Amino acid sequence: MLEIKSLTKRFGDKTAVDAATFTVTEPQMIGIIGRSGAGKSTLLRMLNRLNDASDGQMLYEGTEVTRLTGTARRAWQARCAMIFQQFNLVPRMDVVSNVLHGTLNRRSTFATMFNLYPQGDIHKAIEILDRLGIAEQASKRAEDLSGGQQQRVAIARALMQDPAIILADEPIASLDPMNAQIVMDALRRIHEEDGRMVIANLHTLDTARRYCDRVIGMRDGRIVFDGTPAQLTTGVARDIYGAGADFSEAATSTAIETLGKQGDLAPA
Numbered sequence: 001m002l003e004i005k006s007l008t009k010r011f012g013d014k015t016a017v018d019a020a021t022f023t024v025t026e027p028q029m030i031g032i033i034g035r036s037g038a039g040k041s042t043l044l045r046m047l048n049r050l051n052d053a054s055d056g057q058m059l060y061e062g063t064e065v066t067r068l069t070g071t072a073r074r075a076w077q078a079r080c081a082m083i084f085q086q087f088n089l090v091p092r093m094d095v096v097s098n099v100l101h102g103t104l105n106r107r108s109t110f111a112t113m114f115n116l117y118p119q120g121d122i123h124k125a126i127e128i129l130d131r132l133g134i135a136e137q138a139s140k141r142a143e144d145l146s147g148g149q150q151q152r153v154a155i156a157r158a159l160m161q162d163p164a165i166i167l168a169d170e171p172i173a174s175l176d177p178m179n180a181q182i183v184m185d186a187l188r189r190i191h192e193e194d195g196r197m198v199i200a201n202l203h204t205l206d207t208a209r210r211y212c213d214r215v216i217g218m219r220d221g222r223i224v225f226d227g228t229p230a231q232l233t234t235g236v237a238r239d240i241y242g243a244g245a246d247f248s249e250a251a252t253s254t255a256i257e258t259l260g261k262q263g264d265l266a267p268a
């Protein structure tokens with residue numbers, strides 16, 4: 001169980017996240033939506049302990065994550081792996097080595113210096129790449145892959161840590177609609193098949209509706225909606241985005257929906 005209690009982040013006199021409070025009792029796939037600057041990335045970065053909270057608490061299975069330091073903090077960062085909009089791979093390194101980087105925090109400095117990976121880890125990395133449909137890219141340099149393939153490598157690197165939670169910060173914002181769908185499908189499958197919690201910042205409403213069990217809406221640092229996609233009416237969405245009567249859901253939509261409607265790809 002993940003409990004977030006009044007989690008707050010201030011940068012100077014700017015409150016980026018203002019007393020965020022929510023509980024996740026079972027592994028769900030959660031989408032966080034809101035306009036640019038609403039505090040979505042800051043919230044995710046606090047969950048992963050990349051940013052320290054200014055106030056509030058976060059507990060996972062009863063442990064106060066907000067207080068962890070040193071090795072315990074790094075162990076937490078492995079339990080909740082993070083993926084980013086820009087993939088954050090090492091561009092000139094081959095795909096499988098990028099994936100094996102996901103094991104860095106449990107390897108000795110010596111092994112890291114000489115790029116020594118246990119055979120078991122190499123097999124595991126290939127298996128994960130295979131599961132994500134990109135095993136044949138294993139020996140290529142990361143920079144030679146498409147954006148969608150690179151994001152799947154980043155997901156594979158996250159899975160190497162066997163995380164309980166995957167945090168995804170705008171995972172499809174740089175992708176074309178087809179690759180966006182492939183990446184979201186992969187995250188959904190990982191959630192369903194492995195029972196991992198997925199919390200994703202999404203810049204489009206339709207993606208959150210389509211893939212998530214639960215949607216959290218943020219506005220000006222505060223959580224202003226927490227419910228199911230069905231409860232996310234156009235009126236609620238208008239409030240979250242702080243839009244006027246002329247608000248159109250299409251304005252927050254990527255072409256994923258359009259693609260689905262055209263019947264080019266089966267809906268997830």
Ligand SMILES: Nc1ncnc2c1ncn2[C@@H]1O[C@H](COP(=O)(O)OP(=O)(O)OP(=O)(O)O)[C@@H](O)[C@H]1O
Pocket residue numbers: 011014015016034035036037038039040041042043
């Ligand atoms: N390191 C920082 N220093 C100062 N202010 C920051 C910092 N990081 C974020 N902020 C501010 O905090 C607020 C929330 O930013 P955040 O990036 O969390 O929003 P967001 O909802 O993820 O937006 P976007 O979708 O554009 O990334 C913004 O006003 C931003 O300018």
